């Protein structure tokens with residue numbers, strides 16, 4: 001299995017998961033054109049996409065999903081709740097709805113939705129030994145229980161708590177970001193990897209905030225807290241990044 005991060009940050013998210021001849025996008029939160037170009041630079045083609053899995057209805061996760069689905073005749077996969085909340089932004093697309101509590105298959109490949117905690121209906125996904133968990137204000141029991149079984153993860157490391165508290169955002173926004181329905185901090189992400197990431201070969205730290213985090217601050221938090229041997233990488237907010245194999 002090969003993982004490519006097409007985009008990761010509060011300004012857009014899209015992750016390509018390839019297993020044999022199956023190519024799936026988890027989220028498509030950049031314009032259709034931008035995702036095509038970024039895939040091209042990684043030697044990939046948007047024509048090969050077999051499905052787009054949606055984590056939730058926020059634009060940084062679905063802004064290009066409708067366009068790509070229509071352009072390439074690709075189905076969108078979303079839970080009933082996520083699809084109904086995303087419908088307006090997605091436009092006219094073919095959607096395959098699933099029950100968030102059940103695993104399902106796409107072309108024979110097992111997909112497991114994982115509960116996350118956000119201010120709209122949301123989930124993460126496990127495909128094979130890879131998991132993607134972003135936009136979660138707290139580490140849910142399901143994420144915690146799943147992590148030890150994984151070989152690779154893309155985990156949200158959204159903000160530094162002090163940067164949020166001392167930053168320019170209005171109080172209500174700060175409270176939301178730091179709440180259980182907001183986003184995961186560097187501290188939470190690093191602590192989770194230290195506690196539960198014993199079998200991970202790699203960890204991609206993503207969905208960084210543009211105002212309340214920097215890649216250097218993430219690295220520092222990770223290196224301070226995570227004593228396990230693990231390949232880790234901080235996802236760029238501006239560029240697509242490499243390929244990881246499981």
Ligand SMILES: [Zn+2]
Nearest residue numbers: 010058060135
């Ligand atoms: Zn997001």
Ligand SMILES: [Zn+2]
Nearest residue numbers: 056058118135
């Ligand atoms: Zn979100």
